[in-house]
Amino acid sequence: MSSISPVQSDRPLTLALDVGTSSVRAELYDAQARVLDGIEGRTRYQMTATPDGGVEIDADRLVAIICQTIDQCLQEARKSLPDLAPGEIAFVGYSNFWHAMLGVDQTGQAVTPLYNWSDTRSAALASQYGTDLGREWIHQQTGVVPHASYYPAKILWLRATRPEVFRQIARFVSIGEYLYGKLFGRLTCGVSMASGTGLFHPNRLDWNDEILAAIGIERDHLSPLAADGEGLHGLREELLERWPLLREAQWLPAAGDGACSNIGSGCFSDRRIAINVGTSGAMRVCWPTAQAPIPEGLWCYRANHRYALIGGALSNGGDAYAWCAQTLTLPDQAEIERQLILAPAAAHGLTVLPFFSGERSTGWHDTARASFLGIGLGTRPIDLLQASLEAVCYRFAAIYERFTAMMDEQTQIIASGGAIVGSPAWTQMMADVIGVPVVASGVKEASSRGAAMLAMEALGGKPGFESFVTPTGERVEPNPARHQVYREERAKHESFYRLLIEKRPHPEEP
Numbered sequence: 001m002s003s004i005s006p007v008q009s010d011r012p013l014t015l016a017l018d019v020g021t022s023s024v025r026a027e028l029y030d031a032q033a034r035v036l037d038g039i040e041g042r043t044r045y046q047m048t049a050t051p052d053g054g055v056e057i058d059a060d061r062l063v064a065i066i067c068q069t070i071d072q073c074l075q076e077a078r079k080s081l082p083d084l085a086p087g088e089i090a091f092v093g094y095s096n097f098w099h100a101m102l103g104v105d106q107t108g109q110a111v112t113p114l115y116n117w118s119d120t121r122s123a124a125l126a127s128q129y130g131t132d133l134g135r136e137w138i139h140q141q142t143g144v145v146p147h148a149s150y151y152p153a154k155i156l157w158l159r160a161t162r163p164e165v166f167r168q169i170a171r172f173v174s175i176g177e178y179l180y181g182k183l184f185g186r187l188t189c190g191v192s193m194a195s196g197t198g199l200f201h202p203n204r205l206d207w208n209d210e211i212l213a214a215i216g217i218e219r220d221h222l223s224p225l226a227a228d229g230e231g232l233h234g235l236r237e238e239l240l241e242r243w244p245l246l247r248e249a250q251w252l253p254a255a256g257d258g259a260c261s262n263i264g265s266g267c268f269s270d271r272r273i274a275i276n277v278g279t280s281g282a283m284r285v286c287w288p289t290a291q292a293p294i295p296e297g298l299w300c301y302r303a304n305h306r307y308a309l310i311g312g313a314l315s316n317g318g319d320a321y322a323w324c325a326q327t328l329t330l331p332d333q334a335e336i337e338r339q340l341i342l343a344p345a346a347a348h349g350l351t352v353l354p355f356f357s358g359e360r361s362t363g364w365h366d367t368a369r370a371s372f373l374g375i376g377l378g379t380r381p382i383d384l385l386q387a388s389l390e391a392v393c394y395r396f397a398a399i400y401e402r403f404t405a406m407m408d409e410q411t412q413i414i415a416s417g418g419a420i421v422g423s424p425a426w427t428q429m430m431a432d433v434i435g436v437p438v439v440a441s442g443v444k445e446a447s448s449r450g451a452a453m454l455a456m457e458a459l460g461g462k463p464g465f466e467s468f469v470t471p472t473g474e475r476v477e478p479n480p481a482r483h484q485v486y487r488e489e490r491a492k493h494e495s496f497y498r499l500l501i502e503k504r505p506h507p508e509e510p
Contacts, residue, residue, distance in 0.1 A: 002443055002471045004034040006080040012090035012460070015073065015249065016452040017066065018445065019096045019175065020257065021116060022046060024066050026073035027445065028089070029452035031460075033468040035445065039080050041072025048113075053120035056113035059102050063179050067242075074245050086244055091231070092251040093455030095260035095447040096176045098196030098301070099149045103158065103169035108181045111168045112158070117149040123366065125160065126153035133214055136296075141211055143195065143202040143300030145364050150198030152215050159216070170221070176254030177223050183239060183251070184232050189223040190253030195301040195309075202300045202308065203291050226253045228305040229458045252455040257447045258311065259303035262286040264450030265441045266470030267414050268307060270407045274446075275396065275430070275438075277420035280357070281317030283399045285310055285407065295402040297362030304454065310406070312361025312399035316370075318419030320354045320388045321426075323370075328381035339382050340389075340425035345432065345482040346489040348383035350374045351496050352391035359501065362398050368501050389426050390486070393433035394493045400434050414472065416441040424476075432482040433490070442471030 009030035018025040026041040043065050047057040077084055099117035102110050130138060130146030139145050147153065151172060159166045173181075174193050181187045194200040194207070199222065201208040207219055231250035240247055262284050267274035270287045292308035294300045301309045330336055355368040372384065413430070415438050420426050431438040443449055456462045 002034060002449075003037050004030060006036045006039055006077075009034070009036055011088050013088055014091040014093055014452040014455050014460075015070070015089055015246070016448045016455075017070070017092065017094045017096075018257070018260075018448040018451060019062075019066060019094070019254075020447075021097050021118075024069040025445065025448055026069045027448050027452075028073065028077060029449065031456070033449055033453050033456065035449065036080070039073060039076045041069040041074075041076070043069045043072070047116055053123070055116040055119040057116070059110040059114045059175060059178055062114060062175055063182055066179055070243065074243060077245065084245060086247040089245050089249050091452075091455040091459050092246065092249050093451035093453070094176060094252060094254040095257045095451035096174065096193065096254040098193065098256040098258065099151075100175060101151050101154050101172055101197070102175070102178060103165070104171050104173055104178065104181070104187075105168050106170045108187060110178065111165060112162075114175050114178075115154055119154070120148045121161075122153035122157035123148040125156040126150075129153060129156060129215070138211070139296075140294055141201060141208055142198050143200075143294050144198045145299070147198075147364065150196075152198050152211065155215055155217060171223060172217070172221055173223055174254065180232060180251070180253065183235055185236065186232065187223040188226045188230075188232065188253055190226045190255060191302045191305055192255035192259050193253070194225060196256050202294070202302055205302070205305060231455075231459045250455075250459045252458055255303060255451065255454055256301055256309075258282060258284055259286060259301065259307070259309045260447040260450030260454065261416070262309060262446075262450065263303060263307075263453050263465055264446035264448065265414050265416060265443050266472070268303075268465045271410055271412065273400070273403065273407070273411060273413050275413050275415050275420070277317040277392075277415070277417040277426075279317060279319050279322075279419070281314035281392065281396065281417070283311055283396055285403050287406075293406060295405075297364070298399065298402050299361075304458065310403065312402070314392065314395055315357040315360050316354045316395075317392060317417070319356055320370075320392050321385070321419060321423075323356050324381070324385040324388055328384055330381050330385060336382070336385070337423065337425050340386055340423075341428070343382070343386055345485040346387075346390060348374075348379065348387055349376070350379065350383060350387035351489075351492050352387045353493075353497060353501060354388050354391040354395065355501070361395075362402065363497075363502055365501055371496070371500055373496055389429055390433065390489070391493060393430050393486075394490045396430065397434050397490060398494075412437045412439055412475075414439050414441050416443070416446060427476050428479075431476045431478040433486045435478050435483045437475055437477050439475045440473030442473045
């Protein structure tokens, strides 16, 4: 059971904040990490996209949205649990999207918008940064490749294009740090969010002084790092009046949403890999280790001081399906599923590079584009769809191969995201391509649940994440014969990839 009636919940409770790039959610979880039915706040919002590639939002506006969402959740809690006392919401966990950055002045007030991870205005400077220091050296020092998503490129861009604003900046922070500054009057950064900046060494668990020096900033330009298990307590007086139910609560610093998703879906050992396929896609493995490897083409972040998170992200997942659905003459969803289930593996003779939105893992070629090889007069729309979905699976398989040296042999994949969970045919295809079982996640909001579990484990003395029961759905076993076919077809795909994509220079290369 992943949810429970509020009146049947085990106390104390945990409030979980889940701040995504288009919505904010607040939910209550009981001591068994079961969400309380009917008690939530949810607010949708939209960032501003600018013609030059910017994606941003006013930081104070987002803080207001987060606080209003907490209001909604606590109002619902009072209705469902009228006898709820302040001390019964003991913890607040916080899941936040990684990599977004803003600048604050000496008073802690924002002097820039929050620049999202998808803001590409610093791409040229990211490339130059990679050339100057060496892409692989940066990768081993920080766990990330030089890219516009991360802080170094954004900081260099601000200095070059907004010098008058840059001079006002005392610190570069995430929205989680900025929110806690408003709530507690203190800026502090958890190692999870720090690990997604590109300024942090994921194995030293500290800011990376060599990287800071290379981009011309000092430690004072960043928030102090929170200690392992450190929470914040003592809201500002006006907030205690606004949220009396949180008067006694301890707040854990924000953790990255990908880490929270892994933990919330039960993927916190080397036997379980989380895969999420929505519009884009990600594959992540999270396990307790002091020293994590940093495989080529992947990133390495932290869930907390003890758990590393290694993974890869695809710019293309469900959008490959969506492009085919919008562009080709395809039957309805039920008929598509029927035809895909019956279709032999890769019998269409097509090879596809599914980079409709560029490539992130494993090659990080932002300018890559989709390609189809082998189209003939007999090629049908359903063939193009099947080949595109198989190609996305091949890209996940490339990420998976980089995990194998650190994983248990009895690995299974836990799948979430509407694009794959909503398509049994694609789920079977993923199992067949990679060659390991794929199990549907039984958790509806994994990031939210993971935030609650992190808070309870860090602040509430829980013995470990294993003490929480995580529900799962249907298990799909790989078909050995189809797996062998896909191994051969994937070799063709990789040859095509090396020819058209891997040999393409990065923007900073001649």
